[in-house]
Amino acid sequence: MFHDKVALVTGGSQGIGLAIMHALLREGVFVAAVSRDANNLKQALDSVDPQYRDHVTGIQADVRSEEEVHHAIQRVMSTYGRIDILINSAGISMREKQNLQDTDVKEWNRMIDINLTGTYLMCREVIPVMKSQDMGYVINILSTASFRSGSGNGLYVASKYGARALTETIIEENRRTGVRVTSISPGAVDSTIWNHKTEPITQEERSTMLKTDDIASIVVYLVNLPPRVHIDNITVTPWYR
Template sequence: MELNGTVAVVTGASSGIGLAAMRALLGKGAYVAALARDADRLSHAIESLPPELKRNVTGIPADVRNESAVRFAMDEAVSVYGKIDILLNAAGVSMREKQLVQEIDLAEWNRIMETNLTGTFLMCREALLRMSERNSGYIINILSTAAFQASGGDSIYSASKYGARALTEAMISANRHTGIRVTSISPGAVDTNIWSHKTKPVSAEKKATMLKAEHIADIVLFLISRPPSVHIENITVTPWNR
């Protein structure tokens, strides 16, 4: 599979799944508009790429929670590359520690919902507006196994991912007979820097049992290499024999 001439917008591109997917897409010949909240981290991530890949990236610092920033980023991607073929929503945050509903304050609720749900919505809306003009495109949302099974201590995170799952399924239904496909990937625990924000450190032994960001990037490539007549609604991926 080669993606020469394909244009992908990737959020959360400065680390984790977003960075791994950006590398994978570039390796197949795609152009990538790389979005991340932290401009310095985004610049460092792009500079870490091999020269032959780096020239096909445009870094666009953007906070997916901010409506005007999202609109500007998508306009910039189209201005540079002329179109958007793929949107990969990989930006996400998690709870710093397990909390019951009665222990959660509104600021923590908003922090997670604004990125995981509102950010996904804003990116999808702007992508659909542009993809609809060409009746062509592929949106892939990174969800979580928490979008299918909630636990008492992860209520906000699960709520945000359940909401993103509902948004994804609604877009699938609305675009069923168009040239725009929508799919979600729902991983179990993935070894990314999201664990460094936890109140209690996660052991190296536990991280060793997790999925790797590159595993999810491989699934992204698998999805976009399917024929246009093939649609996969969701892929759930978990570690095996752990």
């Protein structure tokens, strides 16, 4: 159904975003992968199967920057002329657990700017494009932390709760239009995000987590649903964890 459509994937150079990029390419979708890290972006593009190389474009941009987000959208539009799918997958987590009084405002700003503001800026730029097309699908990658708080994880939880509230607002603002909006809220996923933790995660722990391809397969399922079908949120958790 989405063959030859155009997707923009933030955080597309690693982790869940990278897995989604590969999955959409296999579906015949043209993909613009957005990442703020040029080296990671190059490696991601190099990992693409040669048969899909002409279906992917890499765009270096920081989702925290209004100007860079705007330029990224302009580049996608100048290259492809449309945007059918927006995947907001760019995100970070806390490097270590900290109670609120032990955190600093720089860490707060980093978390909110990427996990919440980045999603807001992308949606604000892309949804008008989709409305002009009378079709489009926005999928925001959230977390089970969007629904459940925990001690020592307050900054991350606040950013994800905020992203869920934003998603629910966008759903209501676009209900009964051609633009659908869904969030996916995974539990622990074995991705590069764990590489940045102060205390390393064991391979045994990682083996019980979801895989990035699991989330990518849900994205493929969603974008192939008929336009009459809408799902607000999909929560997915490891069965053996």
